[in-house]
Amino acid sequence: MKLLVLATALGCGIVGGVFFAFSTFIMKALARLPAPQGIAAMQSINIVVINPAFIAALFGTGLLCAVLVFTGGGSEVPYARWAAIAYLVGTIGVTMAGNVPLNDRLAKLDPQAESSAAVWQDYVRVWTRWNHMRTAAALVACVGLMMGMPERLSENWGRQGPFSERSGGGRLEAPLRCRFGSACRHKPHRSESGPAFLRQPLSNSNQRDLVLVEEGIGLIQVRQISDHTAFQCSSRPSSLE
Structure with a gap:
């Protein structure tokens, strides 16, 4: 599901970027040309733009959005359904109802006709x-x-990367990432030096304590404190339950 959401977001970004270029400078440049040249250039653009790459980006993204409308995108992306509807209505719908009919009328226009200048404007x-x-x-x-x-991706990376429970042989295995106030339900206590710590027993096969050090934001540097493995965590301990 996350790959579907990421692919859809990428498609929306690509299509939005193409249209953004037309809004910010392409149409302004064409409007500065003499009317016959501007009309001919836009007629050429409207022909060339119908190519597999652009059609796949525009309507392929629309297909992915239609899937998200029915699936919802999963709990990790709460606005997926509404975002997909926004694309289907605001991008695909506007294109078909607004821009395409204008392009069809422009295709029938004679760039050299005197009346074409007013139509072009x-x-x-x-x-x-x-x-x-x-x-x-x-x-x-x-x-x-x-x-x-981003949060979901960082958590997935943490499960696969160096922020996991240390087992025999120095290999990093089982998932370990403290998210204060949600995943973590341990009471904080303070050391004499001031920082807030969390202590959590490891698995039965390894009874060393895991020390979670609250400091800063981000994923976490690992170091040894005597027989403890220390991880800097990302949120304030005051949010712990």
């Missing part, structure tokens, strides 16, 4: 407004999908 104004909407929707969806993922 109106096209640039309305098309860009729709594009702002679908850009915002794609980027909001990307942010919504990423909310909560």
